[in-house]
Amino acid sequence: MEKIKLLMQKIMLFLNDAKGELKRVTWPSRKQTMASTLVVIIVVFVMAIFFGIIDFGLAKLIKFILG
Numbered sequence: 001m002e003k004i005k006l007l008m009q010k011i012m013l014f015l016n017d018a019k020g021e022l023k024r025v026t027w028p029s030r031k032q033t034m035a036s037t038l039v040v041i042i043v044v045f046v047m048a049i050f051f052g053i054i055d056f057g058l059a060k061l062i063k064f065i066l067g
Contacts, residue, residue, distance in 0.1 A: 028036070
């Protein structure tokens, strides 16, 4: 029973510390969040095109080599 009580105290201490840390976080504004999201979408799109071209080229190369 004592172990359960000690475990619950540790859990409560962790949750209180986490709550305190979250209060100190500087959250991004809506404008910053939208800008970051746009950058991520653009980078993903560019990388998809890049890897698509690489995949297409390698597939053609392997088809050429194997006949």
